[in-house]
Amino acid sequence: MQTLDPQVETRIEAAAFRRLLRHLDEHKEVQNIELMILADFCRNCLAKWxxxxxxxxxxxxxxxxxxxxxxxxxxxxxxxxxxxxxxxEQLAAFEARQAAKKAKGEA
Structure with a gap:
């Protein structure tokens, strides 16, 4: 992997983040609970970060x-x-994911 100038790397990361936000905005049908079930983060997590x-x-x-x-x-x-x-079904899947995380010591 090439070494990037820190300012260039920050601009690239910022552009990728803005693209992620646009993508989520273009797919409002994807609910936060679905993101939590599948990826263990949601739009609210992004806001907290x-x-x-x-x-x-x-x-x-x-x-x-x-x-x-x-x-x-x-x-x-x-x-x-x-x-x-x-x-x-979504609530059950979310609870199952949370229980699995707790069992692994992640929660």
Whole structure:
């Protein structure tokens, strides 16, 4: 793997992150619970990671602001427009994933 200038690497990573956000925005039908079941992260996780990264840089960013940056609009609006209630099957799959993580000592 080639060594990149740190500023170039940061710009590449930032571009990839922006592309991930666009991809998620283009696929609002993919529900957060599905992301949690399949990938163990969701849009809210991204917001928490963004908030933590901001704090590491000495930037004050609360959870609502971070979620608005991830969702592209206030979370309550996004939720009203795009979030569907979790199905019993989704809830069962999520609980099974959480139980498996706990059994592995990951939770």
């Amino acid at each position: 963004m908030m933590a990264a901001a704090q590491e840089e000495g930037v004050t960013m609360d959870y609502d602001e971070a979620r608005e940056r991830i969702y592209g609009l206030p979370y309550d609006q996004w939720k009203d427009l795009h979030q569907q209630p979790a199905t019993p």
